Amino acid sequence: MHSQNLINIIADELPELNKSESKVAHVILADPDRATSSSIAALAKAAGVSEPSVNRFCKRFNAAGFPDFKLKLAKALVSGVRFVNRNVDPGDDVTSYTPKIFDSTINNLAMVRDRISHTRVNQVVDKLIQAKRIYFFGLGASGSVARDAENKFFRFNLPVSFHDDVLMQRMLASTGGTGDVFFFISHTGRTKEVVEVAALAKANGSTVIGLTAPDSPLAVISSVTLDVEVPENTDEYMPMTSRIVHLVILDVLATGVTLRRGPDFLPHLEKIKDSLKSTRYIKET
Amino acid sequence: MHSQNLINIIADELPELNKSESKVAHVILADPDRATSSSIAALAKAAGVSEPSVNRFCKRFNAAGFPDFKLKLAKALVSGVRFVNRNVDPGDDVTSYTPKIFDSTINNLAMVRDRISHTRVNQVVDKLIQAKRIYFFGLGASGSVARDAENKFFRFNLPVSFHDDVLMQRMLASTGGTGDVFFFISHTGRTKEVVEVAALAKANGSTVIGLTAPDSPLAVISSVTLDVEVPENTDEYMPMTSRIVHLVILDVLATGVTLRRGPDFLPHLEKIKDSLKSTRYIKET
DNA sequence: CATCTTTATGAAATTTTCTTACAAAAGAGG
DNA sequence: CCTCTTTTGTAAGAAAATTTCATAAAGATG
Known part of the structure; x- marks a missing residue:
């Protein structure tokens, strides 16, 4: 597991803290940025506790003392709360x-x-390595992700295709069998068509991989699921970001496959890269 | 331009510093991480200068004093290490x-x-708002980005399409004219076909928008360019991340258009969202 | 429920760290 | 070589943080 952000750590520990520690925690969480520029006296006063209490609080969170704690907090602010x-x-x-x-x-x-299961990633890489054919399926916005995946996995010298057409998906799913991997991408994991096609593929003995929301119908039906828990779209104006997370996960999978293939495979990738060179204007440097 | 990293600022100022300031700078640059956890006395000793000299050094770089400087340095380190x-x-x-x-x-x-030009974003939003038709063009990996953009902009109730076929692109570019927006997405901005089609579109009086690398042939030819400077792919195994940046920029543009349309437009978006509901399994909570 | 034990908290003293005031040294300009 | 400016350090003082210790609160035990 990746190192957790200090702010989150404090928030998580909140119920375990005693009265004065909790007071300090609240003041810090309320305005962490301000806390980094306060003296121990100012913070103690703001929290209504004594200076040693603040100091003890800092040590509880693995800081050498108050100044060290402020430093760690400042760092956490840059990496976490900024986003x-x-x-x-x-x-x-x-x-x-x-x-x-x-x-x-x-x-x-x-x-x-920080949350993705490395074990699952490994399992999926296994399946992809062993695949005789790979199909990437997605509808709507996930269709673009599937298309991108095709483009990426095409380089591995095995039959890959993407489909955003439900009828095509259905036909392919019904003709597939052992050795075929059907990779389904879906934000909600609840689109009926997608779940039905996945069920069809599974019934025919194909491997079904789901890149989707945890505990969704698609996740349940898949042979291996890569859970992506992206908060619901609360805001009317905020775009859906799960697509992007899906793309990055596919990057991770592609990297995993490349690494498994070993260094002998690199020349092949180079060849594909080179094939594109003639299509471009040369960059003068 | 966003605030520059403190470490870089110090390195840049190096020639302007006087003898003792320069000594301090060298010690800090040699091991900035260590500097953040040193006392002013320790640092002064390491640099072979007096404590007030260190203090003056800090103030020269817009810190309130030594502790404040350490805080800023720590923050700079975090954002630096990430890059x-x-x-x-x-x-x-x-x-x-x-x-x-x-x-x-x-x-x-x-x-x-931190680097994207808000002015340019605004200009592009202007063009998109005024557009009678919008075409998103991209090849290869950028084709998926274009497809995603179509999916996104489709909701704005105006004729949008995406094309990853060069011949189609060429035909459409030659038939376009005033009021048409051709939106080109390209990582390098140097693919000959793309640049040619963009030139064609421009020659016919259409608006050409380029989401691409700065100073590339495509960027030069475009009516408005959204520059995306993503470091070259030095690593064989590291996937190309410009696609993702492009997607997010398109999210930004779509949000810009939505906001410009004003609140009267929201019911329309709701309607589209609702139309998808019946295709999904209901989530029991 | 009284008493003992443990834990939590703050006052005060101490130590450490930082800043300021001022004077000495170094350098620039005439 | 003097004067003025800039740079630097010494030393004093101020501020901040930590430790010690005493007391209060909470909890356990008979």
């Missing part, structure tokens, strides 16, 4: 909504990075 | 390469967030 979810408001102008959308995306990526 | 390319090594296992790929993506997003 806090801030909703887009109707009155926002470019300078407001642009960073908000970036931050929200970054935030979701950071969350999934 | 360090942690390449995927051939020997990496899942637990290593997974966070590396996420981090690399996050870093690129954070970089573009």
